[in-house]
Amino acid sequence: LAKTTQPISMDSYEGQEVNITCSHNNIATNDYITWYQQFPSQGPRFIIQGYKTKVTNEVASLFIPADRKSSTLSLPRVSLSDTAVYYCLVGLGGATNKLIFGTGTLLAVQP
């Protein structure tokens, strides 16, 4: 399973756009990229998943360059309630359907 590298923490202010980048140099051809959000003392929540280019849903956008060795989660106009840990995962498109979590990025949104 491909290893991921994310910043340990990020700070932002309400109303700003936040971009969290994840590196996954060893991503395999059939791997997807998935992001989860976790609040303290809660289970993670699925945010978005993509394979290449750009994916957008009502919560976020996911940008994936052509080489797929990195991806960027974009959160538009964050609010205080977006303060959470964000995990980037890859390696889900093959025979295994296990989720292996990396360290995640703690996003702190301030007023």
Added chain:
Amino acid sequence: GAVVSQHPSRVICKSGTSVKIECRSLDFQATTMFWYRQFPKKSLMLMATSNEGSKATYEQGVEKDKFLINHASLTLSTLTVTSAHPEDSSFYICSARLPGQGLGEQYFGPGTRLTVT
């Protein structure tokens, strides 16, 4: 969306006793469920994959005789921490995948906080 519940949400037990944690998929059937453990300020660590009607698959380093997993129905998986010790105190989370959905879309339970005294 799909809902996964866990019971209890919080449990305190004495060292040496066993504790059972239930994970239920409320509105869908899950042939596969996953169990994670999370220590404070750490990431989730996959413990095992629970398969309905068969033995669970444990990750390397996880003692299968200490963490007993039973997946007796398509909506229920249980994790029993046997002979619990203070170092087993942690946040235990289960997840399940919707049949036919993308592999990355797993639904997580709210977690169970285990404290062993």
